[in-house]
Amino acid sequence: MRRATVPAVLTCGMLLTLTSCALGATEDAGGERPPGAPAGVTAEAGSATSVHVMWNQVSASPPITEYEVYRGGDKVDEVPADDHMVDVTRLKPSTTYVFTVRARDAEGRLSAPSRQVKATTPAAVAADDSPPTRPGKTTGRAAGNRAAQLAWGASKDNKDVVSYDIYQGDTKIHSVSGNQTAAVVTGLRPGQRYSFTIRARDAADNLSPAGNAVALTTAPGADDGRDTAPADFRATTVRADGAFNIELSWMPPPVDGVISEYQIQLDGQPATTLVWGGNAPEGRATYSFYISRESGETHKVRLRAKLPDGTWGGYSAERTVTTGEKG
The missing domain is CATH 2.60.40.10 (Immunoglobulins)
Structure with missing residues (x-):
């Protein structure tokens, strides 16, 4: 069998582009490019007045120092570089919002906006002060040395469960749709012990009691x-x-x-x-x-x-x- 040298140039396709292809960034006066726009942006209603926005972290040199989150043309939050999600609050019920995210590097250069994502908040529920029930039994396991897989039983509510909040210790680290009863948490450290709990949220922003805590330890060192x-x-x-x-x-x-x-x-x-x-x-x-x-x-x-x-x-x-x- 013969082996051949791979062509040095591959053509950009309609759906996928290569990092060597121009992505629309422009150089600043010093001849350096600003960071690339954040990819993988999603938006999910967390309640009648909040939306959970999430994106993929951007790798750049010089490094990213913060992310700016926009609702329409208005900047609504700034997030440290170590985070890649935020809850946008004080929204109106039954309203569709458009969100974008931009990355800022250590030189102060701001990326182009990410693609636009939409989320619609559910209708408000009048005089609802009944929180959802505690989530069912939560289980979890370490997925290698940098991730954990979690699953839990569905909560019940007098109306609807809109989302589930995931806590690492006392800190909320993620939110998923009320139709979802499993999640994968990434960005963990090797050989570390973590404790996770789940709480359900309804449209009126009522929070359930926390489910049982799940303790797990990620694998030490590097893995495959x-x-x-x-x-x-x-x-x-x-x-x-x-x-x-x-x-x-x-x-x-x-x-x-x-x-x-x-x-x-x-x-x-x-x-x-x-x-x-x-x-x-x-x-x-x-x-x-x-x-x-x-x-x-x-x-x-x-x-x-x-x-x-x-x-x-x-x-x-x-x-x-x-x-x-x-x-």
Whole structure:
């Protein structure tokens, strides 16, 4: 079997762009680019008067120092660089809001706005002072050394449970929809003991009592990241217009937040980083790129995802493909 050198240039696609491609950033007077716009922005109503906004952390040099959150054209909050979520409060019931997020680096440069996301607050509930019931039994396990998987039983409310708040100790660290009874918490430290509890929230901002505390300890040191790796990774070669492409497909890793960036490794070396320009797929993702015009060339390929906390997850299984061979 022959091996070929991977082409140095890959063409940007309609849905995915390469980090080497222009992303619309402009240079400042010193010739340096501002940070990239935050990706993976989501917004979910937390109550009739609040919305939980979440985004993926931005990697930049110089480093990011803070994020600015906008409602329409108005800045409503500033968040330290270590965080990537915020609750926007004092909103009106039954109202649709548009949010964007911008990153600011240590030199004071501000990124372009993220894509716009919308959230609609539910209707207010008159004279509702009845909180939801305590969430059912909460369970959890460490997922490697940087993440934890949590699950709990649904709460009940005289109206509806709008969201669940996740606490690490006494600090609220996340919020998910009232239809969701599981979450993955990332950004943890290796070999550390953590305690998590869950509280339910209704449209009137009534909070339930906390569910049972779940204590767990993350794995020490580095690990292979299998709990944050893309799953069911497949690769094959396809001939089109006299050339061979490698076609990839995979399932995103199970984390809260949006996976909008992946790194492909080819024959043991990083080949390219893919960034979704629009809405990243929640289900199976696919990508195809040119590899060669010669048959009989063998390549090994795998990929990993950038997690919402800004760190790289584990690599997928490695697949071997040969141009001209049927998959």
